[in-house]
Amino acid sequence: MLFxxxxxxxxxxxxxxxxxxxxxxxxRGRAVKTVYLSFPERLFMQRINVYSIAGVLLLxxxxxxxxxxxxxxxxxxxxxxxxxxxRCILTTEGVAINNVVFxxxxxxxxxxxxxxxxxxxxxxxxxxxxxxxxxGRQQEVMAALRQHLRPTTSSGTSRSLAKQTR
Numbered sequence: 001m002l003f004x005x006x007x008x009x010x011x012x013x014x015x016x017x018x019x020x021x022x023x024x025x026x027x028r029g030r031a032v033k034t035v036y037l038s039f040p041e042r043l044f045m046q047r048i049n050v051y052s053i054a055g056v057l058l059l060x061x062x063x064x065x066x067x068x069x070x071x072x073x074x075x076x077x078x079x080x081x082x083x084x085x086x087r088c089i090l091t092t093e094g095v096a097i098n099n100v101v102f103x104x105x106x107x108x109x110x111x112x113x114x115x116x117x118x119x120x121x122x123x124x125x126x127x128x129x130x131x132x133x134x135x136g137r138q139q140e141v142m143a144a145l146r147q148h149l150r151p152t153t154s155s156g157t158s159r160s161l162a163k164q165t166r
Contacts, residue, residue: 003066006056007074014049014078018042018086018098025102029093033144037086037132044116045132046082053078088131090144095120095129103129110152111145113138118145121152 043050057074060066089096094104108120108129118131118138133141 003056003060004070007053010049010053010056011074011077011081014046014053014081015084016100017046017049018081018084018100020098020100024099025096027089027091027094027096027099027102028104029091031089031091032147033090033141035088035090035133035137035140037088038134038137039082041116041132041134041137042082042084042086045086050078050082088133088141090141095131097131101129105148108149110150112152113142120145120149 037045053074057071061071086098094102094107096102103120107123107126109123110121112119112121113135116132116134118133118141120129120131122128131141
């Protein structure tokens with residue numbers, strides 16, 4: 001029973017990263033660019049949740065505390081959540097990820113490109129926002145980002161940014 005509640009909470013948090021059933025974020029402005037994340041990008045976005053679920057599944061398998069049927073069911077639900085479509089929406093007023101989060105452009109100081117994501121740098125006192133886009137797909141959103149933010153370089157990202165801005 002305890003493991004059932006633990007897995008329900010872990011899968012619930014995983015679901016809340018991509019879909020908000022109540023209290024949805026209000027996406028404001030006219031959509032400029034919408035990019036649907038590929039499966040590897042969705043997996044990268046959920047990697048901490050997937051690692052956590054896999055770790056607990058491994059522990060319960062080794063100790064024999066759960067049935068194989070239940071373990072397969074947890075894995076199937078996790079893959080079902082990973083299969084949900086996730087989109088990054090760039091609008092005239094800000095950026096949104098599905099209906100979960102919307103942040104206005106004025107909250108960001110700039111952006112930097114990394115190997116597996118675009119990092120929208122927060123102004124003082126605000127957190128950055130990560131857009132999990134692989135290098136090949138980052139070009140799709142660069143023009144829209146440049147309309148509102150300036151490229152910045154942070155440690156470890158200057159090489160990949162220099163390649164993309166050439």
